[in-house]
Amino acid sequence: MTDDKDVLRDVWFGRIPTCFTLYQDEITEREAEPYYLLLPRVSYLTLVTDKVKKHFQKVMRQEDISEIWFEYEGTPLKWHYPIGLLFDLLASSSALPWNITVHFKSFPEKDLLHCPSKDVIEAHFMSCVKEADALKHKSQVINEMQKKDHKQLWMGLQNDRFDQFWAINRKLMEYPAEENGFRYIPFRIYQTTTERPFIQKLFRPVAPDGQLHTLGDLLKEVCPSAVAPEDGEKKNQVMIHGIEPMLETPLQWLSEHLSYPDNFLHISIIPQPTD
């Protein structure tokens, strides 16, 4: 594999084998079998779990069903985070498949946003894309697009169509010839160890001296605790899409190739497993 295009494909077709089980306290008419599914890493939980919902609703009474939500080892799963991010952040060190518990009751209002319909996911997704383009191109590219292009981005994601999505998304990944990259890199850094949901700052892909900024430069600047000291022991993993890119990787390249469909680099900082 030598072509960068293959990276896009690998990222898009990343799948997490998941086992959904119904929460033990949910009242059922029959016993609920676990449900096994390959979840697309780049998509959103509530967008790809229609089958799960149907499966469990079959064994439940209509009146016991309210909004579905998911939880892993006691942590409610935010549907507005991409699935791959949730997995990397919370479950990357555990064995596969990923065991997710399905709830229909006691919606954790303080932890989760409601997701009454797919329109909400679309609105969230598009707002992320727009925010990312504001950082990358002062919104020039996204604003020049037509409504149908926006729709195609979303439909591409919803229907898991790589070509459909990238036919439009490539325009968001371009930049002026005379620059060496985007204006700012859209990124978010997540840590399980802090209260703060994520870190997001303005960060340019190229240093004033013309050097390309690397992933390491970014972390040192915005999240120094994540980087091990020169000779110190590595305490954290820096993970994107289930892999740990080297800190020397140019940030611009990462942004072009390892961003999620919402055009953000979602970077997870997780403690180094102590096996």
Next chain:
Amino acid sequence: MPSSVLWAVDLFGRVFTLSTAGQSWELCRDAQLEFKRVSAATQCCWGIACDNQVYVYVCASDVPIRRREEAYENQRWNPVGGFCETLLPSDRWPWSDVSGLQHRALDGVALPSPHWEWESDWYVDENFGGEPTEKGGWTYAIDFPATYTRDKKWNSCVRRRRWIRYRRYKSRDAWAKIPAEDDPQQLPDPFNDISVGGWEIIDEPVGRLSVWAVSLQGKVWYREDVSHPNPEGSSWSLVDTPAEAVQISCGPHDLLWVTLWEGQALVREGINRNNPKGSSWSIVESPMSENGIMHVSVGVGVVWAVTKDRKVWFRRGVNSYNPCGTSWIEMVGEMMMVNVGLNDQVWGIGWEDRALYFRQGVTQSELSGKTWKAIVAGRECDRSHSGSSSSLLSAGCFFGDEVRGSGESCGPSDTDACSEAERPGPDPDIGGTAERGVEVAGSASAPAELPWTNIDLKEPKKGPSHSAPGFPETPDLSSLGLLPLGLEDPYSAGYPPLWAWVSGGGCAVEAHAVLKWSAVQSGLSPSVQTLSLSITPAQTAAWRKQIFQQLTERTKRELENFRHYEQAVEQSVWVKTGALQWWCDWKPHKWVDVRVALEQFMGHDGARDSILFIYYAVHEEKKYVHVFLNEVTALVPMLHEAKHSFALYTPERTQQRWPVRLAAATEQDMSDWLALLNLSCCESRRVHGRPSPQAIWSVTCKGDIFVSEPSPDLEAPERLLPCDQMFWRQMGGHLRLVEANSRGVVWGIGYDHTAWVYTGGYGGGCFQGLARSTSNIYTQSDVKCVYIYENQRWNPVTGYTSRGLPTDRYMWSDATGLQECTKTSTKPPSLQWTWVSDWFVDFSVSGGTDQEGWQYASDFPASYHGYKTMKDFVRRRCWASRKCKLVTSGPWLEVAPIALGDVSIIPESPGANGSGPSIALWAVSDKGDVLCRLGVSELNPAGSSWLHVGTDQPFASVSIGACYQVWAVARDGSAFYRGSVSPSQPAGDCWYHIPSPPKQRLTQVSVGHTAVFALDENGNLWYRQGVTPSYPQGSSWEHVSNNVRRVSVGPLDQVWGDGGGGWMLAPGSGTQGDPGSALVSPAAVPMVPLWWGGQTFKGSAFQVWVIANKVQGSRSLSRGTVCHRTGVQPHEPKGRGWDYGIGGGWDHLSVRANATRAPRSSSQETPSRQSGEQSLPSEPLKVAGGPQETLGPVCC
């Protein structure tokens, strides 16, 4: 576009050049001289030094300037001594010129000036009109002057032979003083101003220039006979003027203006191709009576002037018909002088600041431009004259609009250009003199101009100042990189240089490209950036490898054991529908409106298969046809001026010569469909990424490039893959021919003869997004001419008029006369092309023309000649050409600066394992020079430089075989073999003239591992018999087939077990010997290359592919069809028949990279089967004759 240079002189008289690909001013070598004026053309620069003498600076090139001197030795037979030098008293000189009238002794022929040197000693020319003479080179006749023949007859009383000697211009890249006149009476007084131009007036001789000068006494002089082969010209001749001149300006075409002492301008009229000196003067008054004109400068269709009050003026309404123009317009700004360069771009020197300005926004529609922009570039002393790797660093960062920092180090002195040896890093002394940080204003798309040598993936030669592994920029240059043009603020960077004179006559700045200077483009393109990424070691960087590796591991970890899990998102069938037009399959054929639907079935690994449905209605009844995209073998765009259409081929459709033709409403719509269908085809065949090094490349007559991955079965003798099943996918770019070898080196030549090298990318053109590689895609342009003809008939009363007989052709037509083509109605070939010039008469038509370009004939249609006789009642005139230009993109980088006509890359010999140090590549320049490229390798496919291989005449085609056998064909149709070419002697030693097949002029030659095939102008394919290691030039030509347009012989080597050396037995077995072959015998002895003997010569076969002229299918006829010779075996090198492949508009093919080894066959004698049996042994290619003859869909 190759880089070109702007010339300028500073106040100290030092001459500097600024390359469009460079960053800073370079001091001209030979800096002892101080200059006051320079005037540049593309290849040279004329100047007046402070000694008031004229100098010419000829830019070096890999091709030398050489001229042939000839002398004839004449002898007469007498009964006593046989032929001897004793001639009759009435005879000519024993040593004479060609006419015999001038005495010309060999030792009397002197070099014209000290700037020439002899290339070798005199030798006898043994080539007589394309045929070799006997040793000694004598030609015989009955008497002087008479018709000479090769053969000595009983009545041959006289004989003569030609002696040749070449002289070479040696003062290149240096100022060469134009020798003073021999005759002191004629000696012009010291010169005051000089101007060169006129290169667009006429093409013959090559590089002809008009050089005009003004002397201190106010006289105007014209330099005679200046051309590329004669850069110094021959003599000055005086052109009378009505008043004293002070300054002169000569445009590229027919404009010539002179500034008079009195302040008016003098305009030359009547300049044309027959009279480049013009005929008369007319006077144009100054725009203001109180302030006379001080300076004028002219371009193709513009005149700029500066008056004594420093105001700048633009002359309105200037053109060839009205060189005086109509009126003056005042422009903003005060200038000392202005200079109009190529493309009518304007350069100026500011009055007060003496800074250099460029007129921004000059386009064909707005010749006066918009604003003056200062150009500020640092002056680097002659640090890297030899084009070292430093220019690379300017890549990605050419133009910008804001100053973001500066790398300047202010020093006190502005003088003393130090010319010490090359230094790797910033030199403090030099750095002080130059505003090193400030950007250059060169020209267009910088990255595409980079010589490939600089993009070597190997260690960049920058030495210790490397800053980071991922981005090889030295600190000083990286700041340079970010620094844009210091527009509007020349003072920001320290002491600016003070300029005295500028000349843009050699600086090619495209009108449209100028836009790039002024603002950040709204169209965001990643190409430039990715260049800098791709040239760094990033491709091989550890981080990249790690990401690839980890992603693979991730997929394994997360997916391998869970494939039985259900997918969260079901893949439904995705359908794209649209409205297109379809060229219906039934008669009468016409375009019918159809609905089309592309149904795609996609798997979760992204692979998919698709069906294209075409729904149509016949008599109210709805019907459809469908095509499985995995059966599609080619999708060919067919952009005509009216229809945006494309052809879709399947094996069946290929056999029918009747592709599915679809047309879209808009070009965009067509590109979208084409790209989508292409992607679907590639997906279903799992073809993507860069073509393999073994790929077969081809080009259509529209310049589209197609690649096919060879299947091992292509040359397998028993289960041969019919070549109509080969899948061709399109590559971006536009080429006329393409040649490849199996080490991944691919070269192409455009219609404008520009040489291109393949960068390893894919996609481009309409293949964007996923269908193109992230990097290695560059802008590519091509130029070709469109011809229309003006036809006239003679009648007794009025002479020739445009009123013809009712049966005559259109008075304005295409070449055939069948299509009406008027100047206004004729459009560029497709919407991709735009006109870049106006119509002009083409004088270089075959058959010759008269002075107005007319060709005469007795009637339409007939053969035309360039003079009028009594019997000629019709005449035609070729309005060639209007030039049109296409801009596209593709994985190609230009190999500047020499334009090529043909190229050939050595096919890999089977034993070599691709480990050779460098790859032999030969080419023929557009002027017919034979060239050998040095330094070509996988890592540097563009090579480093050309080695010129001298010839006695212009060549047309060259081909190098796997064992370094170089064959070539001259323009006169004769063939040549180059002796002693080897890795250690890449250019060989001398040419051996090989007789052509009887009465045929060869046009092309192709050499595989050992086999030699040639093509003549009548479409006959010839096989060279008797080629052996000890006798590489072979013995005779044997006819293989007719109806061939192009041949490509591949190196494919099949192992034939112990075939008993079938190869060695082949020659002589039942072939008729060529009587002429004996003539080459003297050459045979020294030709055996020793290193060749070690190769296994026996048991090698090869593959022969051609482009056939016409092939009849079951439904239609196609012209330009890829055909594969079947049954080619060591003992049957001519093969048996043809297998017909993709066709209709194919022009060129290279199978020379295909070294795919077929599986070893157990039975050698298995005859070719399947489609190979379509034709009988040695059957010529099918030629159509039926009434069904229609042009292929991509008609030429």
